Each structure stands twice: as C-alpha cells, then as structure tokens.
Amino acid sequence: MNYLVAVLRDRSQAEAAFSALAEAGLPMAEAAILGQGYKSADEYGLLDPKERAGRLAKLMSFWLIPFGFLAGLTFSLITNLNTFSWAGEIGNHVIGGLLGAVSGALGSFFVGGGVGLTSGSGDVIPYRNRLKEGKYLIVFKGSEALTRKATGILRQFKPENLQGYSEA
Structure with missing residues (x-):
C-alpha cells in the first residue's frame, strides 16, 4: 500500500484538490482531508x-x-x-x-x-506542526498506479509539500 501526503495552505485549496481527486475517478474512501473542520491528526492515526x-x-x-x-x-x-x-x-x-x-x-x-x-516518529511531527499552523493535509492511500495519478492531480494545486510513502 502506498500513501501520498500533500500539504496545502488553506481550506479552499484543500477542498478544490480533494474535489479534483474525486472528479478524476479515484476511490475517495482512501482519501482524507486533515485540518480544522475535518479529521484531526489523532482521528486519522498520526500518533503523537x-x-x-x-x-x-x-x-x-x-x-x-x-x-x-x-x-x-x-x-x-x-x-x-x-x-x-x-x-x-x-x-x-x-x-x-x-x-x-x-x-x-x-x-x-x-x-x-x-x-x-x-526515533520512529518519522514525518509525523512536521505534519502535526503544519496542522497546528492552520494548514491542511490531503492523505491518499492506494496502489502505486493510483498514487501516481493522484500525484499528478495534486501537483496542479502547488502544495507546499508532496510526499509519497510506501508501506513495506
């Protein structure tokens, strides 16, 4: 399973990017928005x-x-x-x-x-800090082909950070 995390500066940009993923026909059950008004880091599973x-x-x-x-x-x-x-x-x-x-x-x-x-915290601390700053994260989970497609879509929104992870 592969993960893709995009850091977006505001809510409208995050909602637009999320909608673009849905319009592209990607499985939205595997996508989530993290930030104020959406899931928190704890609810999603980014452990402190x-x-x-x-x-x-x-x-x-x-x-x-x-x-x-x-x-x-x-x-x-x-x-x-x-x-x-x-x-x-x-x-x-x-x-x-x-x-x-x-x-x-x-x-x-x-x-x-x-x-x-x-050790073991990886990128969790920077992502939690970005959420505290009022930024939004879009997390997409799927196969390598789906995350590649999602990467192309999310790049259009010029995220502050776009990082892919592979679960071994």
Missing part, C-alpha cells in the same frame, strides 16, 4: 510521538523494574556489602534490590521514553 514514547517507557518498566530489583538483590548477596549498618544483613539486601529497581525505572524512562521520542 510523546504519547508513543510514554507507552514504550511504561512497557519497558514492566520488565526492567523487576529485573533491576533482582539484579540489585543478587549484587548485594554476592558482594555481601554492609552499606547501611542500621538495616542489618537482610535490610541491606532489600535496599540493594530497591536501588536496582529504581535503576530499572530510570532505564525505562530514559531509554524507552527518550529513544521512543527521537
């Missing part, structure tokens, strides 16, 4: 990278926090450190496990959140 990063961090925390606790506990048992004399032997091991769990939580936050925020 911050939301995605938060979910990735939370997913990583489910296994990193218990793993960190076990690693901290194991380290404390192996080294037999007596860091906190007031806690006793068992207390020191529990504190070591808790410190390992905190390290796991920090790892899930920085790695899951940071990497999730900086």
Whole structure:
C-alpha cells in the first residue's frame, strides 16, 4: 500500500484538490482531508510521538523494574556489602534490590521514553506542526498506479509539500 501526503495552505485549496481527486475517478474512501473542520491528526492515526514514547517507557518498566530489583538483590548477596549498618544483613539486601529497581525505572524512562521520542516518529511531527499552523493535509492511500495519478492531480494545486510513502 502506498500513501501520498500533500500539504496545502488553506481550506479552499484543500477542498478544490480533494474535489479534483474525486472528479478524476479515484476511490475517495482512501482519501482524507486533515485540518480544522475535518479529521484531526489523532482521528486519522498520526500518533503523537510523546504519547508513543510514554507507552514504550511504561512497557519497558514492566520488565526492567523487576529485573533491576533482582539484579540489585543478587549484587548485594554476592558482594555481601554492609552499606547501611542500621538495616542489618537482610535490610541491606532489600535496599540493594530497591536501588536496582529504581535503576530499572530510570532505564525505562530514559531509554524507552527518550529513544521512543527521537526515533520512529518519522514525518509525523512536521505534519502535526503544519496542522497546528492552520494548514491542511490531503492523505491518499492506494496502489502505486493510483498514487501516481493522484500525484499528478495534486501537483496542479502547488502544495507546499508532496510526499509519497510506501508501506513495506
């Protein structure tokens, strides 16, 4: 499946381009206008990278926090450190496990959140920013032949950006 995204400066230009696609006989079930008065980025499925990063961090925390606790506990048992004399032997091991769990939580936050925020967002952020600026997007989905035909039609409207994507 191929995608074509055109960024248009105003609503009238977007509506005219959308109508031209319909008049050309292209399947309009696969086309959408995004912008004020039409679908939002969230409704269409352009996921917010911050939301995605938060979910990735939370997913990583489910296994990193218990793993960190076990690693901290194991380290404390192996080294037999007596860091906190007031806690006793068992207390020191529990504190070591808790410190390992905190390290796991920090790892899930920085790695899951940071990497999730900086990678995998692709062109989503620029498109969301253009929508915030009051611009409109036309997204067309179809075969390579249909997206080529739609590209020719949309170029007539001199979009600010016209980008094609291929889903592997």
